[in-house]
Amino acid sequence: MDYTQLFQFSGRRVLVIGAGSGIGREAALALDAHGATVICADRDLTAVQVTASELGANASAVELDVLDFEAVRAAAAEYSDISALVFTAATNVRKRIVDYSMEEFDRVVNLNMRASFALLQAFAPRMADNGGGSIIGIASIRATVVEPGQSVYAATKAALVQLVRTAAAEFGAQSVRVNVIAPGVVETPLTSQIKANEQWYNAYSEKSALGRWAKPEEMAGAIVYLASAASSFVTGSVLTVDGGWTAIDGRFTPPN
Template identity: 80%
Template sequence: MDYTRLFQFDGDRVLVIGAGSGIGREAALALGAHGATVICADRDSTTAEETAAMIGGSATSTVLDVLDPDAVRAAADEYSDIAALVFTAATNVRKRIADYSMEEFDRVVNLNLRGSFSLIQAFAPKMAANGGGSIIGFASIRAFTVEPGQGAYAATKAGLVQLARTAAAEFGPANVRVNVIAPGVVETPLTAQIKNSPEWYNAYAQKGALGRWSKPEELAGAVVYLASKASSYVTGSVLMVDGGWTAIDGRFDPPNA
């Protein structure tokens, strides 16, 4: 085993969906830095192109709306030779259950869960036919720990965890690995509402062991790991990248402890 090659992609093609900003952009940049040929996909063509330009070299961009099943199937046909698929697209409506409209519920479920199902359904068989690959989705700490106002979002993220585990079981014999990353609080556009409230922002920062929020680039290493040869025996797993949020019980330090 040449361990110096564990994180090298040697030109393998990888598709990053949601590459136009935030965690998706940083994941694309990191994969490109390790030698992958990155296809930057996003619903926004301009931001996808910007990410591809930042990577340079053989990186390309494409427009993809994960809510369009025909477009997803077409992308799976076009990129049937990819070694890894990463998808980060998600949305949230922060309201208590009693205040939710069904339109809001459908919006969250359709993007977060239905879109994820559509991607796995389209790409996993292609990877299986091609000898294997790695599929990486993004769940959340909300798949495991919740608070008021997170009902629909938390349900979709818990659903994604079980979807990934099932896909790992179904496609594992064909050497297709399926895993999810569960971030804690990350400074992205999705969390702008919280960031704009100092009290809320600081309360979240103190929930984790590290006492701070994460930056999108701090999720990139987990993506590279799960896409690489270094994780060849990892599937059906949830990789927590939450700064210790789910490991500790708040930030109170008992006296004399």
């Protein structure tokens, strides 16, 4: 075994959906740094072109709306040779259950859950036909722990975990691995509402064992790992990257 090759992607193409910003952008940068040819996809073509311009000469940018099922199927056909798929697109509406509209419910469920299902349905069989590959989604600590105002978001992330586990079971025999990472609180456009509130921001900082928020680039290592040969026997798993949020019960240190 040549262990120097565990994190090498030379000659491999990967597709990162949501590469225009946040975790997706950092995943694209990290995979490119390890030698992958990265296809950067996003609904925002201008943003994803900026990401692709920072990568190697072989990188490309494509416009893709994951809510358009026919576009997803077309992308799966066009990029049937990829060795890894990373999808990060998600949304949240922070409201208590009694305040939610059904339109808001549908918006969160459609992007976080329906689109994830469509991506797996379109890409996993293509990977299976091509000898295998790795699919990586983004769950959340909210799949496990919740707070007021997180009902629908948390439900979709818990559903994504079970969806990925099922996909791992169904496609494992064809060497398709399917996993998720579960971030804690990360400084991305999705959390801008919290970042703008100092009290809220500080409360979240104090909740983790490390006493701070994560930066998007701190998710990239976990994604590279799950896409690489280093994780060749890892599937159906949730890799938690939360700074210890779900491991500890508060930050108060009792007296001796």
